[in-house]
Amino acid sequence: MKILLTGIDGYIGTVLGQELLKAGYEVVGFDTGYYRGAWLYDMPDFKEPKLIKKDIRDVIIEDIEGFDAVVHLAELSNDPLGENDPKITRDINHKGTVKLAMLAKEAGVSRFIYFSSCSVYGASDNIADESSPTNPLTEYAKSKVLNEKTLQKLADNNFSPIIFRNATVYGASPRLRFDLVVNNLAGLAFTTKEIKMNSDGTPWRPLVHILDVCQAVLIALKAPLKKIHNQIMNVGDTNSNYQIRDVAEIIKNTFPGCTVSLNKNGADKRNYKVNFNKIKTVLPGFSCKYNTAYGVKELKEIFEKIKMTKEVFMDKAYTRLKKIEYLRKTNQIDEKFFWR
Numbered sequence: 001m002k003i004l005l006t007g008i009d010g011y012i013g014t015v016l017g018q019e020l021l022k023a024g025y026e027v028v029g030f031d032t033g034y035y036r037g038a039w040l041y042d043m044p045d046f047k048e049p050k051l052i053k054k055d056i057r058d059v060i061i062e063d064i065e066g067f068d069a070v071v072h073l074a075e076l077s078n079d080p081l082g083e084n085d086p087k088i089t090r091d092i093n094h095k096g097t098v099k100l101a102m103l104a105k106e107a108g109v110s111r112f113i114y115f116s117s118c119s120v121y122g123a124s125d126n127i128a129d130e131s132s133p134t135n136p137l138t139e140y141a142k143s144k145v146l147n148e149k150t151l152q153k154l155a156d157n158n159f160s161p162i163i164f165r166n167a168t169v170y171g172a173s174p175r176l177r178f179d180l181v182v183n184n185l186a187g188l189a190f191t192t193k194e195i196k197m198n199s200d201g202t203p204w205r206p207l208v209h210i211l212d213v214c215q216a217v218l219i220a221l222k223a224p225l226k227k228i229h230n231q232i233m234n235v236g237d238t239n240s241n242y243q244i245r246d247v248a249e250i251i252k253n254t255f256p257g258c259t260v261s262l263n264k265n266g267a268d269k270r271n272y273k274v275n276f277n278k279i280k281t282v283l284p285g286f287s288c289k290y291n292t293a294y295g296v297k298e299l300k301e302i303f304e305k306i307k308m309t310k311e312v313f314m315d316k317a318y319t320r321l322k323k324i325e326y327l328r329k330t331n332q333i334d335e336k337f338f339w340r
């Protein structure tokens with residue numbers, strides 16, 4: 001089975017590409033390579049997948065023909081980056097995704113797995129499930145909601161979108177991201193001994209390990225299309241809704257001797273708890289195998305192994321907004337984020 005994996009050079013894509021290859025799939029990546037150079041640590045047995053190095057806005061039908069499934073990750077990912085330039089976020093994340101989906105449908109690729117996000121729930125006092133109203137607070141989340149709606153409209157007998165609303169991901173990837181809450185607080189603990197939260201610690205956030213997200217994709221690639229056709233699924237575990245201060249506590253226990261500090265005026269207004277029961281019924285056999293304490297321990301082992309310095313932790317390579325701003329400032333990408 002031949003899979004087109006967009007966003008293969010990203011945080012999740014780097015690990016997912018390897019998991020798909022290990023499972024015996026033929027994998028072709030599609031990525032413009034904004035963060036391709038970043039590589040925090042060596043991954044044993046890493047195999048370089050085939051790659052179409054291209055902007056998703058320039059995708060053509062020939063790029064998609066002959067595949068059995070598309071797994072679509074390539075977007076400007078995360079809220080602060082999306083807010084940086086909302087128009088470009090919409091161009092890449094919405095127009096790019098719709099173009100890819102329409103071409104996939106035209107090319108006869110019926111299984112289209114799309115990576116949405118639990119951030120579509122925004123801020124809510126109730127525990128949200130797939131039938132809850134969405135409340136996207138940022139351009140990133142608004143684009144996800146728009147994409148979900150468009151994909152669902154494209155669904156028919158020959159085209160089956162499968163929409164994953166992933167919880168916030170954590171865990172090891174050679175292309176690590178320190179702009180994700182668990183990875184960030186673990187990196188701060190290791191390099192500064194201060195676990196500095198960007199909130200008063202009370203907001204709720206569902207978390208999921210990177211390998212559990214990969215597991216969901218592997219199951220969705222095998223599941224009967226009829227069962228998953230046009231389904232939206234939250235990806236994570238109902239027991240993995242945490243208040244940020246609890247995450248800080250887990251990290252403090254793993255990195256002894258650290259202090260924890262709050263930011264009462266922090267800008268982060270996202271606050272949502274999510275129910276993850278549906279995925280267990282739609283994707284038979286899926287259940288999260290990892291928890292946050294495991295993920296933090298795994299990160300600590302990597303930081304120790306590579307003797308990670310504060311400079312590496314702070315480097316633009318591992319924080320998306322910094323990297324995109326650098327590419328703009330140095331004129332490597334133009335005002336629409338195309339490579340010059």
Ligand SMILES: NC(=O)c1ccc[n+]([C@@H]2O[C@H](COP(=O)([O-])OP(=O)(O)OC[C@H]3O[C@@H](n4cnc5c(N)ncnc54)[C@H](O)[C@@H]3O)[C@@H](O)[C@H]2O)c1
Binds near residue numbers: 011012031116166169
């Ligand atoms: N990381 C999380 O916590 C999380 C949570 C929920 C959903 N998601 C979704 O999962 C997907 C992958 O997330 P990630 O954390 O690996 O993101 P990432 O930013 O690390 O990777 C995204 C990849 O997409 C590529 N890309 C961006 N714009 C492109 C364009 N115009 N053309 C071609 N390629 C382009 C980048 O070069 C990068 O390699 C995203 O769609 C994201 O919204 C991530």
